[in-house]
Amino acid sequence: MNAELQTPAMSQTHNGLIKAVPGLPASDYYDPARYELELAKIWYRNWIYVARTSELTSPRDFKTVEIGSQRLILLRDESGELRAFHNTCRHRGAALCTDTSGRLASSHLICPYHSWSYSLKGELLRTSSKTLPEGFDRKDWSLYSVALREWNGFVFVNLAVDPPPFEAGFDAPLSRLDNWPMRDLVIAHSFTKTMNCNWKVFWENYNECLHCPTVHPSLCQLVPIFSRALMDEQDDPQWQAHAASDDPKYQDPRYKGGLRNGAVTWSRDGQSTAEHFPKLTPEDRKLGHVYVTALPTMFVAAHVDYVRVVRLRPLGPEQTELCVEFFVAPETLKNPQFDLSAIVEFTSVVMLEDAAVAELNQRGLRALPHERGVLMPEEWALLNFHRWVATEMARA
Ligand code: FES
Ligand SMILES: [Fe+2]
Structure with missing residues (x-):
């Protein structure tokens, strides 16, 4: 009991x-x-089950998911690691990816609005501006990453800044x-x-x-x-x-x-x-x-x-x-x-x-x-x- x-x-x-x-x-x-x-x-x-690992087998495979009002993108990066990000461009907040799943055409995530591009690790690689304004450091504008955990072939994400231990949710x-x-x-x-x-x-x-x-x-x-x-x-x-x-x-x-x-x-x-x-x-x-x-x-x-x-x-x-x-x-x-x-x-x-x-x-x-x-x-x-x-x- x-x-x-x-x-x-x-x-x-x-x-x-x-x-x-x-x-x-x-x-x-x-x-x-x-x-x-x-x-x-x-x-x-809490940790939320969003995908099976086998849905994202190769580098560049991605899937978008929604939890409440939160839109996320899951992807496998070039080194084979699974990652999760908010599906939101850091420039002015556009959705980066509108397809539900597939394989990215390149090793970059490119925003369809003004073409900011990100590595699959979430780093901002390029803006589309001719010059960068003073005080703008690309390192400060990475994608918003989301905690991810694989367990027995199940992929979970957690939107908290400081997620609770995974095991505690069971x-x-x-x-x-x-x-x-x-x-x-x-x-x-x-x-x-x-x-x-x-x-x-x-x-x-x-x-x-x-x-x-x-x-x-x-x-x-x-x-x-x-x-x-x-x-x-x-x-x-x-x-x-x-x-x-x-x-x-x-x-x-x-x-x-x-x-x-x-x-x-x-x-x-x-x-x-x-x-x-x-x-x-x-x-x-x-x-x-x-x-x-x-x-x-x-x-x-x-x-x-x-x-x-x-x-x-x-x-x-x-x-x-x-x-x-x-x-x-x-x-x-x-x-x-x-x-x-x-x-x-x-x-x-x-x-x-x-x-x-x-x-x-x-x-x-x-x-x-x-x-x-x-x-x-x-x-x-x-x-x-x-x-x-x-x-x-x-x-x-
Ligand atoms: S909103 Fe993404 S580049 Fe402008
Ligand atoms: Fe029942």
């Missing part, structure tokens, strides 16, 4: 709230001023995924959807399974404990008694969690058509899914034969982009037995069910008398999320 939750609201014996805890103010989900503040305090200060040690060959995985499929909801609504839904019995019929068959509106064994107020009981029914996945007996992965029939990752432990296999989350940007769901990465991008107070990526081992993609549709279909249904209820949630939030909602016992992890939001917003 998370130490932060050892409070009077949290039961000492199971993962569950024992008091009704107020939700966030309803206006936090639609107020434009609040949204801007959250961009500044949360999205511009809810588990980064080594939790060491049994998966993350760096070598290749993308098998992806899809993107614009959801009409605030970004926090998606994360709230992610943090509870109270909705599972009504919203996810197929997932509840695969993960039986979800059909009891619980995420894990320890969410059940009676779990200790069950664990101590000799009754074999309490050994069932309905009580213990994990996939239904006989199933091995998240797919249409629970079966796998790909080689399993060889270094997984029996525990990893038994669970059938291992989650690692990096708020506010992404979560990784690692299965025995593929890895799903879900990332969010805020588009507005009531609009969020959802991107779901499916990664497999390179051999799996070449394997004629591999049935990609069996995993994509199953998981996409679940993700779209979640997106639909996130939109449903957003639709009701503007009712004039609705000041805020309330968290019920099973929604203990939302309290954790709300505290995380509050801590981030309180930071100077």
